[in-house]
Amino acid sequence: MIGLINFSHTEPLAMAMDNRTYIREHPRDLLAHVLDGNLECAMVSLVSYLENRDRLAIMETANIHSRRGTLSTLLVSKGKGIEKDMNIAITAHTRTTSFYLERILSAMGITHRSITRQGTLAADLLSDSDYALVIGDEALEVFNGGYRILMDIGYEFSRIFSMPPLYAVTVYRKDQAYPREDHDLLQDGVAQSHLFRAKAVEKMSTTLHIPRSVMDSYYRCIEYDFNPLVRGTADFVQRELVS
Structure with a gap:
């Protein structure tokens, strides 16, 4: 059984796969399932994988990365612009995007x-903060208005570091046999996912009450294929975390 993340970014991939082959849950729960051996493989956040790389290995298959901009990783405010000294509220539910934000602000010379x-x-x-890092479906809802969008974290990371922002990877336990059948199912899903983009746009724009144009742009940003650039980002983040 495969574990897929239950956020909207995975919707086209999930639609392209037989729903009897996977479950969809929060990445935190998927990490626990794969570590406990309850799932053969699962998508987890990049930083969560790196923190458990003594027990887990990446499968070179479905992952969540974006083509420059992401739309679902936003630095926002109620109206203030970017300043040299910022207090930023960050949800406890992200580690990977907050890592990217830290590196971006450091490169820009902004203390926070x-x-x-x-x-x-x-x-x-x-x-109670002037600025906030908003991720996932909640970030997409920001496009309904009411807040000032200061930065697309994915876009800025790509612009500054010349590599695609990578958010989640599929992993398995090193002490278990490689889940080849699951790998092939995921690869088929990745290959077919673009065929379900329009269906995902309709479903998620209705579910999240977000304009179709926003969801269409979003799904044109998100990619699932594993390639050398994805591996390069994973290696970069690993080096930064252990340095």
């Missing part, structure tokens, strides 16, 4: 203080 919050909505994160 990160404030970890349990909330995920822009309104909650901005309740």
Whole structure:
């Protein structure tokens, strides 16, 4: 059994696969399942994989990365612009995107203080901070208006570091046999996922109450194929984390 992340970014991939071959859950829960041996393989956040790389290995198949911009990783405010000293509320549900934000601001010479919050909505994160890092479906909802979008984290990471932002990878336990059948199922899903983009746009724009144009742009950014550039980003993040 395969574990897929239950965020909208995975929708075209999930639609392209037989739903009897996978479950969809939060990446935190998928990590626990694969470590416990309850799943042969699962998508987990890049940083979560790297923190457990003594037990886990990457499968060179489905992953979540983007072509420059991402749209679902946003630095926002209620109106203030980017300043030299910033207090940024960051949801506790992200590690990978917050890592990218740290590197981006450092490269731009911007000092900041990160404030970890349990909330995920822009309104909650901005309740006592001038700035917030919003990710996932909650970031897409920002396009409905009401907030100032200061930065697409994926775009800025790609622009500054010349590599695609990688958010999640498929992993398996090193002490288990390589799940070849699951690998092939994922590869087929990756190859067919573009055929389900329009269907995913219709479904998720209705579910999330987001304009179809935003969802269409979003799914044109998200990619699932494993390639040398994806491996390069994974290696870069690993080097940065252990340095």
